[in-house]
Amino acid sequence: MKYFQPHSVEDALEIAQTAEATFLAGGTDLVLHMRTGKVQPSGIIDLGKVSVLREIKITDGFLNIGSMATFADLGKSELVLRNAYALWQACQTMGSPQIRNQATLGGNLGNCSPAADGLPPLLALGAEVHLMSAEKEEIVPLATLLGRTPLLGQETLIRGFCIPLKELKSGFAKLGRRRALAIARLSVAVALEVNENKVENVRVALGAVGRRAFLSESLSQVLSGQELNQEWLEKGVLEVQRIVREALGTRASAPYKRVAVSGVFREALESIITEGGIQA
Amino acid sequence: MIEINLVVNEKPYTLNVEPSERLIDALRNRLGLLGTKEGCGEGECGACTVIMDGKTVNSCLVLAAQANGSVITTIEGVGNRRSPHPVQKAFVEVGAVQCGFCTPGMVLSAKNLLDRNLKPSETEIGIAMSGNLCRCTGYDKILRAVKIAAEEGAK
Numbered sequence A: 001m002k003y004f005q006p007h008s009v010e011d012a013l014e015i016a017q018t019a020e021a022t023f024l025a026g027g028t029d030l031v032l033h034m035r036t037g038k039v040q041p042s043g044i045i046d047l048g049k050v051s052v053l054r055e056i057k058i059t060d061g062f063l064n065i066g067s068m069a070t071f072a073d074l075g076k077s078e079l080v081l082r083n084a085y086a087l088w089q090a091c092q093t094m095g096s097p098q099i100r101n102q103a104t105l106g107g108n109l110g111n112c113s114p115a116a117d118g119l120p121p122l123l124a125l126g127a128e129v130h131l132m133s134a135e136k137e138e139i140v141p142l143a144t145l146l147g148r149t150p151l152l153g154q155e156t157l158i159r160g161f162c163i164p165l166k167e168l169k170s171g172f173a174k175l176g177r178r179r180a181l182a183i184a185r186l187s188v189a190v191a192l193e194v195n196e197n198k199v200e201n202v203r204v205a206l207g208a209v210g211r212r213a214f215l216s217e218s219l220s221q222v223l224s225g226q227e228l229n230q231e232w233l234e235k236g237v238l239e240v241q242r243i244v245r246e247a248l249g250t251r252a253s254a255p256y257k258r259v260a261v262s263g264v265f266r267e268a269l270e271s272i273i274t275e276g277g278i279q280a
Numbered sequence B: 001m002i003e004i005n006l007v008v009n010e011k012p013y014t015l016n017v018e019p020s021e022r023l024i025d026a027l028r029n030r031l032g033l034l035g036t037k038e039g040c041g042e043g044e045c046g047a048c049t050v051i052m053d054g055k056t057v058n059s060c061l062v063l064a065a066q067a068n069g070s071v072i073t074t075i076e077g078v079g080n081r082r083s084p085h086p087v088q089k090a091f092v093e094v095g096a097v098q099c100g101f102c103t104p105g106m107v108l109s110a111k112n113l114l115d116r117n118l119k120p121s122e123t124e125i126g127i128a129m130s131g132n133l134c135r136c137t138g139y140d141k142i143l144r145a146v147k148i149a150a151e152e153g154a155k
């Protein structure tokens, strides 16, 4: 097995084009998969020395997050706290301190497990993904990218994520740890705009209820353009339960998750709805 | 084989490692630093915790090659019987050590916290130690030991 340790994005892309090699970010998924034999790369391109990929910054109305930013970096970032609250919350509860120090947001997407904690917040916040290969550069909405199979070509680098700065209110909640049985895992991210006492453009994303995290169209429709009150919340709960029932069908986890999701949904909204109404 | 340079416990090394070799293997087998323990080998237990460039990581999930250019502290670099680190002293005093398998990782997580934060709150201590599992002692003793070490250090 060959091992490459490039220092720039250009070099990484060139190696990816010429050698049959797999990108390595933190390694919290890949190193395990190599040990169990689940993947057997013939080469590795370690992105750890490409320092530009770790940047978190604001440019042209977007919060730009490099693919190599770790969950610890993101969870300590003022910019993320202020502009992408749901993502910030997800970073506090992901893994353990050691895992957060090593695991990257790019690797979370690259591995794309059904329960990847970074993806529901990114979906709810309307994030786009910046992809690059030696031949092509592309910015795609995450929701579109998650519809592709395979997710990425072998030579495609996740350069980073762009989250539009839209003054959204957002929140995230999850149930279950990574190694908890799949039946006990579930996550919900919500983002919305507040106009007077109405909420607009409500986006709800669910994790661990399908093959990949997804945005719910119907929740958007049911919940957008309305007054935020108890009735709104109960409507959301009914609808989110219906979606989970539909997504899981007769799977063994369905009865449990259908009940559990209402609590997780309410919790995801806790940072948005306070006792007195909508949080200022 | 690939050549890597790293500093471990303040000593520089040049090593030739296999691309798939993990940091824990290089530390134990090539450098003979047996204080770093392998428990689960899957990132869950924290027994293999080392400090890499100022941050705790599970050395069972890091490739040795990824540590190229890094500065690493293992338990051997923290203290010894003659001059134990305040965290080690507190662990012994409180009785937070039973079989001792988890202790090196625990001590490194605690030391790393105190290096960054002289006066951690109980919540901060709880979070910092949450990636280290112990099968023997109650966590109470471990958390108390870290608190005592913090109070000692702050004096």
Ligand SMILES: Cc1cc2nc3c(=O)[nH]c(=O)nc-3n(C[C@H](O)[C@H](O)[C@H](O)COP(=O)(O)OP(=O)(O)OC[C@H]3O[C@@H](n4cnc5c(N)ncnc54)[C@H](O)[C@@H]3O)c2cc1C
Pocket (backbone or CB within 6 Å): A022, A023, A024, A025, A026, A027, A028, A029, A030, A031, A047, A067, A068, A093, A094, A095, A096, A099, A102, A103, A104, A105, A106, A107, A108, A109, A110, A111, A115, A116, A117, A118, A152, A156, A157, A158, A159, A177, A178, B042, B043, B044
């Ligand atoms: C003990 C433990 C607990 C965990 N807990 C959680 C949890 O609570 N929530 C959660 O979501 N996950 C959890 N994980 C899973 C894992 O940590 C995450 O998925 C993490 O984000 C992976 O990032 P990484 O940098 O380690 O990726 P790596 O393992 O380096 O890579 C993962 C995959 O992505 C590809 N890849 C990485 N970077 C790029 C890039 N820039 N471009 C193209 N492809 C790329 C790699 O080729 C590989 O296929 C846990 C893992 C462990 C071991």
Ligand code: FES
Pocket (backbone or CB within 6 Å): B037, B038, B039, B040, B041, B042, B043, B044, B045, B046, B047, B048, B049, B058, B059, B060, B061
């Ligand atoms: S041995 Fe590395 S975390 Fe358990």
Ligand code: FES
Pocket (backbone or CB within 6 Å): B096, B097, B098, B099, B100, B101, B102, B103, B133, B134, B135, B136, B137
């Ligand atoms: S003292 Fe035995 S595992 Fe902690």
